[in-house]
Amino acid sequence: MQILKDNIRKSILDEAKKEFLDKGFSDASMRTIASNAGVSVSTIYTYYKNKDELMTEVCMPFVNAANAMTIEHHTADTDIDDMLNPDSQRETARALIAMVKKYRDIIRLILFRSEGSSMNNFRDNYTDRTTAHILWFFGKMKMKYPDINTDVSNFFLHANCAWTLSIIGEIVSHDLSDEELEKFTNDYVKFSTAGWAKMFGKNT
Amino acid sequence: MQILKDNIRKSILDEAKKEFLDKGFSDASMRTIASNAGVSVSTIYTYYKNKDELMTEVCMPFVNAANAMTIEHHTADTDIDDMLNPDSQRETARALIAMVKKYRDIIRLILFRSEGSSMNNFRDNYTDRTTAHILWFFGKMKMKYPDINTDVSNFFLHANCAWTLSIIGEIVSHDLSDEELEKFTNDYVKFSTAGWAKMFGKNT
Amino acid sequence: MQILKDNIRKSILDEAKKEFLDKGFSDASMRTIASNAGVSVSTIYTYYKNKDELMTEVCMPFVNAANAMTIEHHTADTDIDDMLNPDSQRETARALIAMVKKYRDIIRLILFRSEGSSMNNFRDNYTDRTTAHILWFFGKMKMKYPDINTDVSNFFLHANCAWTLSIIGEIVSHDLSDEELEKFTNDYVKFSTAGWAKMFGKNT
Amino acid sequence: MQILKDNIRKSILDEAKKEFLDKGFSDASMRTIASNAGVSVSTIYTYYKNKDELMTEVCMPFVNAANAMTIEHHTADTDIDDMLNPDSQRETARALIAMVKKYRDIIRLILFRSEGSSMNNFRDNYTDRTTAHILWFFGKMKMKYPDINTDVSNFFLHANCAWTLSIIGEIVSHDLSDEELEKFTNDYVKFSTAGWAKMFGKNT
């Protein structure tokens, strides 16, 4: 029975994901989801309060993974050097890309097809959170190395965080081979480490 | 009469813009637009063929301006040095920001509230077009300066173009003072010129 | 100017006929007619009071011809023998068929696509009128030849008149060659003269 | 519950029939039907997929009966003599008339008020099917009695079948007493048996 119910849950979530991706949240139809999942519309409502919650539930796996990664990242004892260290950056980028590939569909759903749902806030929330973390990190670094230049425009930091999300969006929108992704990673790291070095005034 | 008609057109466009921004294209209601514009629903249809065309018409001012800017940019006789020249880059950035500020609402509409309309393609189209231009430009530069490194991942170029759009999106989503924007511009230019210099291998 | 106006009238009528035939009266659209005729919708209303009158006007050529034929037929000095005379019947049938072929489209319009318009009464009116004439004719014949049997069910006469209309409907619905029509005429006359002879009790 | 649901179904069908008869399919309004049936518009859509299917469902009782009668008629072991035998013909006619009286409203609906719906094809389909049967029957008879004349124009056969339908249409359009119908039946049989006898060349 438990198994049966889990099957139904999964079936509903799967079909909901397809329908949301296909039509976008607003234009998706609960009927279609139910019909494709082989259950009645009302059954969906016994599992999920409403359309929005269904959407949220569909996105949860990624949201959880993203939160976990964020926490891990935030608690890591990184130093300013890590931002300038290509190897360290590459590692971080690869981990991110691995996760992006894993949650490809959900990410596409959240970034491009969530209009009208509460998941549509994810983009802004995520950027804001990441930005806040960077600011806190910069403060910490300034304490540690008083002579580096951390006088960086808040909005530039924000834009940089948004870039990450933008890149994620581009990755999930295109079908890239592993080689392309690796090459991209190298280029990106080259570009951004050089950029940050310049920002920090370490690039005499 | 002419004035009257133009008034009505403008009124419809204004209210449509508001409604689209407020609810998103899909959830926007023609009834609401008509009611707020003080005309009957059918009157809207004497001016615009359907909801999608109304949306398109709302966005046209920006689309035209963006196209004009693109053409101007593409026909400009830029050189590789311009990409590395902070002054030149700042000028370009400022021009872009000026336009973004001018069409703030429409840009927000296109980037974040256009799901379900044909304007939703703008983002991808724009990124693709810009990427294509950059590729062409790189080829030209490689011919001119055979010793620079232009072996940059296509997808990195794409991601870079997407960054521009992402920044534009952030600008229209936040209420930034002129100082902040100026500061951001400086930082951005510092960061990216350093990045490109590194990419081109000019940064001995 | 007169010529111009007549051109417009004709153009409107032609396109109206097409649209009515295509969609049926109820589903036909004044807009479509106007657009195809190259005039504005309101122009149609300067020529015709409303959709129904436009329909009527489209059908007039046939209605007039049919009335003329009816009058001619009614005033003709026919005798009971004519109904039993194959040559006479064939002649009548051929004349009718000629007219039917001439007004083919309008007849199809009236018989099969006039629902919702006042032309939809034509069928019944025509049958009733023809039936009335036959009744009057039978009365006259009974006076002239008291010994023939004219005790025919009113409704049979009605059904017979309806048959004529039904045949007309079949002719305009099918694409028949002249040979087929001629063969049909012969068969029809053979069949019905035999039938009437039996009815009149003359066929000993 | 079952009873309740059947009541609702029936109520919807009844009111739909009335509305379709009253306004014709195209001009009939789902709102009016729903309102008269005492249900909401959307409830109709839980029972019937769309307006056309509702129309079809309204007509089904007659369509089924007509098909049953056709099958019965086609499988009967009739002979050429039956077409010339007044008693046999009268019997057939009476059975048909009984059915017509039973489904009077639906027949009127199909024959005269179905424009725009898929039931509008019934007339032609029926005529074609009956004609095909007659042709097959004539072939069979020619095999059995090589000396009868079955060289009858296809279109005449078609017109004859259309006559049946035309008569049916006249019956449902008029309020005829049983006597009138009986008298009509006699006349019709007299007329048509004489006609067919002549056609077959048996009436020396």
Add this chain to the structure above:
DNA sequence: TATGAATGAGTCTTCATTCAT
């Protein structure tokens, strides 16, 4: 005369959601 413009009423259909069973 010809029409652009305007409209209120209407179209069929779908929606997410609720609830009794």
Add this chain to the structure above:
DNA sequence: CATGAATGAAGACTCATTCAT
């Protein structure tokens, strides 16, 4: 637990017609 049934509100869009110009 699962659902069939029901619904009011809303969807985009079209309609025939009028009227000032």
